[in-house]
Amino acid sequence: MDKKYKSIVVLTGAGISAESGLATFRSSNGLWNNHRVEDVATIEAFQRNPEFVHDFYNQMKPELLAAKPNPAHLALTKLQDNYPTPVSIITQNVDTLHEKAKSRNINHIHGQINQAVCLNCGHVLETWNDVTTETVCPQCSVAGMMKPNIVFFGENLLYMDKVERILASCDLFISVGTSGVVFPAAAFVQTAKLYGAETYEFNLEKTSNNFYFDHHIFGKAGETLPPFIDELLA
Numbered sequence: 108m109d110k111k112y113k114s115i116v117v118l119t120g121a122g123i124s125a126e127s128g129l130a131t132f133r134s135s136n137g138l139w140n141n142h143r144v145e146d147v148a149t150i151e152a153f154q155r156n157p158e159f160v161h162d163f164y165n166q167m168k169p170e171l172l173a174a175k176p177n178p179a180h181l182a183l184t185k186l187q188d189n190y191p192t193p194v195s196i197i198t199q200n201v202d203t204l205h206e207k208a209k210s211r212n213i214n215h216i217h218g219q220i221n222q223a224v225c226l227n228c229g230h231v232l233e234t235w236n237d238v239t240t241e242t243v244c245p246q247c248s249v250a251g252m253m254k255p256n257i258v259f260f261g262e263n264l265l266y267m268d269k270v271e272r273i274l275a276s277c278d279l280f281i282s283v284g285t286s287g288v289v290f291p292a293a294a295f296v297q298t299a300k301l302y303g304a305e306t307y308e309f310n311l312e313k314t315s316n317n318f319y320f321d322h323h324i325f326g327k328a329g330e331t332l333p334p335f336i337d338e339l340l341a
């Protein structure tokens with residue numbers, strides 16, 4: 108690729124972590140680890156039954172803690188380490204595989220499994236231990252106000268000011284392993300395109316909002332992304 112881009116944004120979804128052994132959302136018919144989204148990923152579910160929702164995320168932690176980054180995550184780090192201009196990552200994933208791959212500039216717009224936020228004071232607690240309805244906030248010392256730092260349906264996404272800024276200024280937008288049905292992340296490609304970015308989609312198949320992508324690269328991200336990154340760096 109001859110062109111040098113001024114700013115690159117990579118949006119990642121559950122598909123980038125599939126080759127690390129983590130189930131995607133769509134692969135299980137809209138169930139997430141065998142639970143209905145309405146039971147574990149809405150603010151109403153958390154208000155109704157916080158113990159159950161805490162348990163669900165606590166049970167996911169060992170698998171996500173043990174997971175290892177795959178060649179797609181590592182390729183993005185290689186790009187960040189070697190490309191002359193900024194490369195930002197926006198991820199919908201709650202796993203920490205980009206961090207484990209030693210990427211930087213990662214925006215977890217849907218939150219992180221290893222964090223809990225205090226609904227009393229806003230403190231974000233980082234922990235792989237279980238968080239429960241008894242957990243005491245280390246900042247305000249109030250018990251029972253910690254919520255998994257996962258953005259539930261009906262809540263605002265995190266870091267949106269920054270995300271909007273980088274989308275508006277990027278000239279290359281790359282989407283990896285996202286189905287494009289969870290909004291507003293599904294509309295990021297449209298924003299980037301409106302501001303003039305060239306857009307690439309890496310997925311196993313064409314997605315529902317493929318209209319805004321200039322290029323589609325089909326296949327497993329762990330196989331298709333590394334050679335693409337090498338081409339960008341050549």
Ligand code: NAD
Binds near residue numbers: 120139286309
């Ligand atoms: P999704 O599950 O809706 O879609 C995954 C997409 O990845 C699909 O389009 C699929 O075709 C594609 N895909 C699957 N394997 C692939 C591979 N090896 N290479 C390339 N593409 C592949 O995921 P989403 O769009 O990210 O939305 C689901 C929501 O569920 C997100 O909000 C996310 O927070 C949450 N979630 C997160 C994780 C995680 O953190 N690892 C896992 C499951 C769900």
